[in-house]
Amino acid sequence: MDSNQLRQKFLDFFAKKGHKIIPSASLIPENDPTVLFNTAGMQPLVPYFLGEKHPAGKRLADAQKCLRTVDIDEVGDNWHLTFFEMLGNWSLGDPASPDGIGQGGYFKKEAIEMSFEFLTKELNLPLDRLAFTCFEGEPENNIPKDTESFEIWQSLGVSPKRIKFLGRDDNWWGPAGQTGPCGPDTEMFYWASDQPAPEEFDPENKNWVEFWNDVFMEYNKTADGKYEKLQQKNVDTGMGLERTAAVLNGFNSVYQLDTVKPILEKIEGLSGKKYIFEKGDLGLEEKPECWEQDVKSMRIIADHLRTATFILGDQKGIEPSNLDQGYVLRKLIRRAIRHGRMIGITEKFTSKIAEVVVGLYKEAYSELTENKDFIFNQLDKEEEKFLNTLEKGLKEFEKLAGSNISGHDAFILFSSYGFPLEMTQELAAEKRLKVDTKGFEEEFTKHQELSRTASEGKFKGGLADHSEISTKYHTATHLLLAALRQVLGDHVYQKGSNITAERLRFDFSHPEKLTPEQLEQVQTIVNEKIKEALPVKAEVMGLDQAKKMGAMGVFDHKYTDQVKVYTIGDFNHLFSRELCGGPHVENTSQLGHFKIIKEEASSSGVRRIKAILE
Numbered sequence: 315m316d317s318n319q320l321r322q323k324f325l326d327f328f329a330k331k332g333h334k335i336i337p338s339a340s341l342i343p344e345n346d347p348t349v350l351f352n353t354a355g356m357q358p359l360v361p362y363f364l365g366e367k368h369p370a371g372k373r374l375a376d377a378q379k380c381l382r383t384v385d386i387d388e389v390g391d392n393w394h395l396t397f398f399e400m401l402g403n404w405s406l407g408d409p410a411s412p413d414g415i416g417q418g419g420y421f422k423k424e425a426i427e428m429s430f431e432f433l434t435k436e437l438n439l440p441l442d443r444l445a446f447t448c449f450e451g452e453p454e455n456n457i458p459k460d461t462e463s464f465e466i467w468q469s470l471g472v473s474p475k476r477i478k479f480l481g482r483d484d485n486w487w488g489p490a491g492q493t494g495p496c497g498p499d500t501e502m503f504y505w506a507s508d509q510p511a512p513e514e515f516d517p518e519n520k521n522w523v524e525f526w527n528d529v530f531m532e533y534n535k536t537a538d539g540k541y542e543k544l545q546q547k548n549v550d551t552g553m554g555l556e557r558t559a560a561v562l563n564g565f566n567s568v569y570q571l572d573t574v575k576p577i578l579e580k581i582e583g584l585s586g587k588k589y590i591f592e593k594g595d596l597g598l599e600e601k602p603e604c605w606e607q608d609v610k611s612m613r614i615i616a617d618h619l620r621t622a623t624f625i626l627g628d629q630k631g632i633e634p635s636n637l638d639q640g641y642v643l644r645k646l647i648r649r650a651i652r653h654g655r656m657i658g659i660t661e662k663f664t665s666k667i668a669e670v671v672v673g674l675y676k677e678a679y680s681e682l683t684e685n686k687d688f689i690f691n692q693l694d695k696e697e698e699k700f701l702n703t704l705e706k707g708l709k710e711f712e713k714l715a716g717s718n719i720s721g722h723d724a725f726i727l728f729s730s731y732g733f734p735l736e737m738t739q740e741l742a743a744e745k746r747l748k749v750d751t752k753g754f755e756e757e758f759t760k761h762q763e764l765s766r767t768a769s770e771g772k773f774k775g776g777l778a779d780h781s782e783i784s785t786k787y788h789t790a791t792h793l794l795l796a797a798l799r800q801v802l803g804d805h806v807y808q809k810g811s812n813i814t815a816e817r818l819r820f821d822f823s824h825p826e827k828l829t830p831e832q833l834e835q836v837q838t839i840v841n842e843k844i845k846e847a848l849p850v851k852a853e854v855m856g857l858d859q860a861k862k863m864g865a866m867g868v869f870d871h872k873y874t875d876q877v878k879v880y881t882i883g884d885f886n887h888l889f890s891r892e893l894c895g896g897p898h899v900e901n902t903s904q905l906g907h908f909k910i911i912k913e914e915a916s917s918s919g920v921r922r923i924k925a926i927l928e
């Protein structure tokens with residue numbers, strides 16, 4: 315079964331079980347300052363775990379686009395990919411109660427039964443190759459051993475020898491911050507070896523590969539470190555699509571997958587190098603080291619350009635830059651280009667690889683096809699820009715490479731020749747030299763606008779901290795959009811939004827710079843609406859009705875039938891109406907004073923406003 319089939323099977327199965335299939339959210343989180351990209355399937359659903367009502371109901375399933383660059387150095391081995399899809403099914407709230415849209419929620423029993431049915435009936439995995447772990451409990455925190463999950467697995471025919479209890483490190487999830495929802499999980503393992511599986515499950519044995527988990531959010535960790543039972547219990551499951559498809563196929567790497575292999579074949583064609591070593595190639599019995607090097611470069615190119623294609627194709631119009639997501643994108647593209655050089659590709663090639671990626675995903679992710687011109691143009695532009703400085707930069711590096719590279723020199727390589735730090739580190743490592751990364755970062759922050767790229771690692775796949783201040787800024791963006799439309803006209807649409815604890819940043823369509831008078835007017839209107847103490851309310855309705863009522867659509871919301879609409883103002887004095895997932899403050903009076911601190915161009919036809927609440 316290839317990965318396209320696995321995705322479809324998963325979604326079909328959970329649809330049959332009363333789940334609404336929701337489209338993948340954007341790779342770039344909306345209004346979440348803690349992270350640059352979505353790193354797990356549950357991340358876009360965080361507000362709904364905390365009690366927001368989801369327009370599609372209580373049972374949801376999807377394949378979510380995810381991106382992790384924290385272990386980018388591992389790319390090139392058998393298993394790491396920076397872009398991957400995560401399959402998940404969710405229940406928002408238990409006990410089952412009708413929600414007027416779909417079915418009610420569920421908890422441990424149904425979640426485990428559905429997981430088991432999917433594994434044994436849909437994927438036809440032999441029970442003999444499956445094993446499970448459950449949470450062993452923490453008496454000191456009053457959290458009992460999860461015998462409930464253990465008994466459910468057993469009732470389905472699993473031998474007790476194949477179920478192990480493990481501690482917090484393995485079978486506990488969250489909270490992401492200091493406080494919030496958390497709970498035990500049960501994990502599923504597959505025996506990935508030609509040898510028969512041993513009767514007794516040993517989680518330490520590397521042939522047992524973990525590939526799916528069901529998290530049961532049933533506790534809330536309080537500020538004084540206590541665990542209390544949650545009102546709304548949620549189920550959150552996650553299965554890495556690529557890794558699971560590879561393991562189930564008996565592949566020994568993700569590069570044999572239907573969604574990756576054709577990219578390597580294209581690279582073989584462009585470089586004239588071979589990916590597969592056959593006995594006797596080069597007159598040798600064993601794969602030589604130089605071949606291993608080439609294979610690693612080919613894998614890095616395939617991985618990085620696959621990911622770059624998805625970032626560029628994500629509707630948000632992210633371009634390579636030296637900031638935030640744009641910087642991650644730039645690093646991926648440039649590293650791929652250098653590895654292209656290393657395996658002998660001399661012509662421009664990145665958009666040719668992207669063409670293959672777009673083709674591979676034309677059914678599952680049509681946004682790639684819709685945005686393909688943008689993807690190819692941006693890659694061409696970035697490649698041209700980098701090729702202008704690459705040769706000179708490599709020469710400069712050779713000059714510096716007599717000894718370890720100082721932070722200052724690494725910064726010169728970055729600022730004058732466009733070498734991302736990671737590339738300088740990689741070049742240095744090839745010569746067994748070190749780079750003063752701390753010194754580099756000091757120079758970097760000195761010269762650049764405060765960069766959030768380092769914060770990407772902070773999020774370990776959990777609930778983000780939707781602090782009060784973020785929520786206030788979110789409500790302020792709704793007021794800002796409505797005010798902009800009042801002052802500038804109906805051509806103004808939201809083009810992007812980013813919120814940190816310090817400010818909001820809002821991109822919108824408008825052809826020219828705003829005059830000081832216009833800015834003053836916008837600011838005044840927002841502050842008036844704050845003073846008027848308008849109520850902020852959410853409603854779930856059909857998409858058609860929302861359109862008829864003139865709700866502003868935020869591009870991220872692609873739900874086809876039911877949508878959630880936030881209104882600011884009362885029935886007679888409605889100020890703003892937007893499709894939005896929330897969360898929001900309850901009343902605009904909570905916002906304080908709104909102040910625009912900057913107005914500038916974002917890209918052609920798009921302006922950017924930065925504002926604060928004080």
Ligand SMILES: [Zn+2]
Pocket residue numbers: 788792868892893894895896
């Ligand atoms: Zn919103």
